[in-house]
Amino acid sequence: MHKKYSISGKGFISFVKDIIIWDLSGGVIYQLFLCGLVLIMMLGVYAYFLQFNSGLSVTNMSDIVSWGFYIANFTFLVGVAAAAVMLILPAYVFKDRDLHKVVIIGEVVAVGALIMCLLFILVDLGNPLKAWHLVPGIGILNWPSSLLSWDIIVLNGYLALNSFIPFYIVYSHYHNRVPDKKKYLPFVFISIFWAFAIHMVTAFLYEGLPARAFWNNPLMGPRFLASAFAAGPALISVVLGAIHSFTEFNIESRVFRKLRLIIVISAIINLVMLFSEIFKEFYTPTHHSRSAIYLFFGLDGYDALVHWIWTGISMNIIGTVILMLNPGRKNPLINLPAAVLLFFGIWIEKGMGLIIPGFIPSPLGEIVDYTPSWVEISIAFGILSFGILVVTLLVKPALIIEQQFEKQEEMATQLIHT
Amino acid sequence: MDVFKNRLKEKPFGRRAFLKRFAMAAALSSSASATGCIGLLQNDDRFQLKWKEYFKNNYRLMTPQEKEETVERLERLAQIEKHVDIQMSSKSPVDGVLFGYAFNLTRCEGFMECVTACVKENNLDRQTHTQYIRIFEMEPGGMSPETGDGKYFHEVPVDHHFYMGVQCFHCENAPCVRACPTKATWKEPDGIVVVDYDWCIGCRYCMAACPYYGRRFNWGAPKVPNNEMTQKQHYLGNRIRPKGTMEKCTFCVQRTRAGRLPACVEACPTGARVFGNLLDPDSEIRFVLKHKKVFRLKEDLATDPKFWYFVD
CATH class of the missing domain: 3.30.70.20 (Alpha-Beta Plaits)
Structure with missing residues (x-):
């Protein structure tokens, strides 16, 4: 281990101090990477400032397409957050040692994704200064009637769980202590159920609206899970690949192999369900199929989503097939481009491809196209950059502490043997 | 800042009020430039009205007196900001009417x-x-x-x-009412589905839930020329809606x-x-x-x- 990454002392203050020092030190490329993220965030802040002053009129949303790019990204990122469970479950329940070593990265990715989710909701609010009306006690949370109130509870709960567990483990390791399982394992098991909950509840948000035939589909919840468990581990593989290639931390091939298996199985289930949905919409097209027709083929000359959805589904299928064939048997990093393909395919399909057609045609049969305005795109990319920054700044110190703790343990066992 | 301090000294307040004020302070500091905070502080009267308006309760939970007070404040704010004399009512539903x-x-x-x-x-x-x-x-x-x-x-x-x-x-079993996460929209006893424009946070879930395209959103601040404005208004009805909130037909509740x-x-x-x-x-x-x-x-x-x- 490099000398600059040494633990300086004990207690919470030196813990925070070390983390800040480690986060800020690094090579030129690392510094440029951070600066780039901050620059995009600043563009996002500027765009949000405009939106805050003039209202959501600076977006391309309308009374017909009343949710757009923000909610599309929110929906997709909930899946990414939920996917951490695909590492937590084998690591803690099936005691998988390989995945246990990288489970913390999964948890940190979940934290980043959840922060992005909550920010996407916040920027979508017409009246963000009144967001306190949602807080029980000082405001009113319409629970259990409103599915949105359920979503707020499960998202914040999951964020708390996924912040507490890794924090406790890393903080213990920082002090060279073995974390007390009794203190964190119960939360781990809660978080496993909770991960399914955040995704099912988010699906129910749409599924529970008879007004929107395109969403009012009982397959939505299960399909959310399947696509999330493909896209999430795909992203985690890419993050691990980046850590493996660009830092001194070594990620074992076995981890990538296991992740590939999870991704392939989930992606295949996802495609089966997609096929089932497409069959229902197009074998006997009804009035309720008009959204799907709009999405896949365009309706009355409006076709803003057609090329997107075909691109998305192609990426989805190609990515799945490549990962199935597994060209990276010897070097798992070769599979990563396919994981990227799959990730972006699901992003398109589950983001814009799911949210926008729900509104088109309108309940009165009117059709408009929607493409996000530059303000929406800037704010969205600002939030995505912020999420990536959060993940980077959390993963780096966590990995340093974990490695140092591992080394200490190895030395201790060596001492016992000699 | 003296304005703040004096107000804080005036009366002791409980946890709820403290949290509210804390939220206000946070909101103000984060949006100081956006809302023209300095301008607000200079015009103490307007600031007081806005302050009280920001922290008022959901309309359904207000006492008759609180309803009267907020209606008065809104009338005065219309005078100060838009120079129009409006007469706002908070008339309750009439018994035996649907x-x-x-x-x-x-x-x-x-x-x-x-x-x-x-x-x-x-x-x-x-x-x-x-x-x-x-x-x-x-x-x-x-x-x-x-x-x-x-x-x-x-x-x-x-x-x-x-x-x-x-x-x-005005569905009896209204999907929008069920969807709203803050109970900012509800069905009145006389059957009218209304929105508390000042309690709505603008999430637009009700809009997604409505199967009839019955609801509208204020994407920007609505513009109504003073000489065209209907001055007889109702709190739940035709008053000028704030930016970023839902509105809808109220069966002309004011009439x-x-x-x-x-x-x-x-x-x-x-x-x-x-x-x-x-x-x-x-x-x-x-x-x-x-x-x-x-x-x-x-x-x-x-x-x-x-x-x-x-x-x-």
Whole structure:
């Protein structure tokens, strides 16, 4: 281990101090990477400032397409957050040692994704200064009637769980202590159920609206899970690949192999369900199929989503097939481009491809196209950059502490043997 | 800052008030430049009004006195900010009244006088041409507005066509009410589905939940010229809505609770619109329901609208 990454002392203050020092030190490329993220965030802040002053009129949303790019990204990122469970479950329940070593990265990715989710909701609010009306006690949370109130509870709960567990483990390791399982394992098991909950509840948000035939589909919840468990581990593989290639931390091939298996199985289930949905919409097209027709083929000359959805589904299928064939048997990093393909395919399909057609045609049969305005795109990319920054700044110190703790343990066992 | 300190000294406050003030301080500091905080502090009167308005409760939880106070504040704010004298009411529903509406498809000829009257009466945004009422020009052979043309712009009535008006149907089992995460929209005892514009956070979940396109959003700050503004307003009705909140048809609550007809009914030149008290056996609406063949839109969704269509 490099000398600059040494633990300086004990207690919470030196813990925070070390983390800040480690986060800020690094090579030129690392510094440029951070600066780039901050620059995009600043563009996002500027765009949000405009939106805050003039209202959501600076977006391309309308009374017909009343949710757009923000909610599309929110929906997709909930899946990414939920996917951490695909590492937590084998690591803690099936005691998988390989995945246990990288489970913390999964948890940190979940934290980043959840922060992005909550920010996407916040920027979508017409009246963000009144967001306190949602807080029980000082405001009113319409629970259990409103599915949105359920979503707020499960998202914040999951964020708390996924912040507490890794924090406790890393903080213990920082002090060279073995974390007390009794203190964190119960939360781990809660978080496993909770991960399914955040995704099912988010699906129910749409599924529970008879007004929107395109969403009012009982397959939505299960399909959310399947696509999330493909896209999430795909992203985690890419993050691990980046850590493996660009830092001194070594990620074992076995981890990538296991992740590939999870991704392939989930992606295949996802495609089966997609096929089932497409069959229902197009074998006997009804009035309720008009959204799907709009999405896949365009309706009355409006076709803003057609090329997107075909691109998305192609990426989805190609990515799945490549990962199935597994060209990276010897070097798992070769599979990563396919994981990227799959990730972006699901992003398109589950983001814009799911949210926008729900509104088109309108309940009165009117059709408009929607493409996000530059303000929406800037704010969205600002939030995505912020999420990536959060993940980077959390993963780096966590990995340093974990490695140092591992080394200490190895030395201790060596001492016992000699 | 003295303003803050003095106010803090004035009276001790509990946890709830403290949290509220804390939230306000956070909100203010984060948006100081955006809301023109310095300007607010200079105009102490306006600042006080805005401050109290920001922390007021959901309308349904207000005492009659609190309702009166907020109405007064809003009247004064309209004076200070827009230089208009408005008279705002907070009149409660009348006992024994449940409003219902019926639309005569034979009579309507698509003149859209109702739309014009509605825009004027309800102070709807002139910039984005917000309309609560949509009129669809329909070809024979269908009864769903999806098959009609909602954007016609030509001389009416056109031969072999009929006209169908659509607005908020004030469902008894309203999906929007169930969806709202803050209880900012609800069904009043007289059956009107209303929005507390100052409690709405603008998430637009109700809009996604409405199967009738009955709700509208203020994407920007609504613009209504002073000389065109209807000054007799109701807190839950036609007052000028803040930016970023939902609004919708309220059966002209400001008129109907005072015993008048909604503006659309009054304006209709052909008498196609019928409005009245469903609990009054002698009302015109009850006559229509008893003697005409009526139907409602999308009855399969079990929303139970209080808006019926009929033919002569």
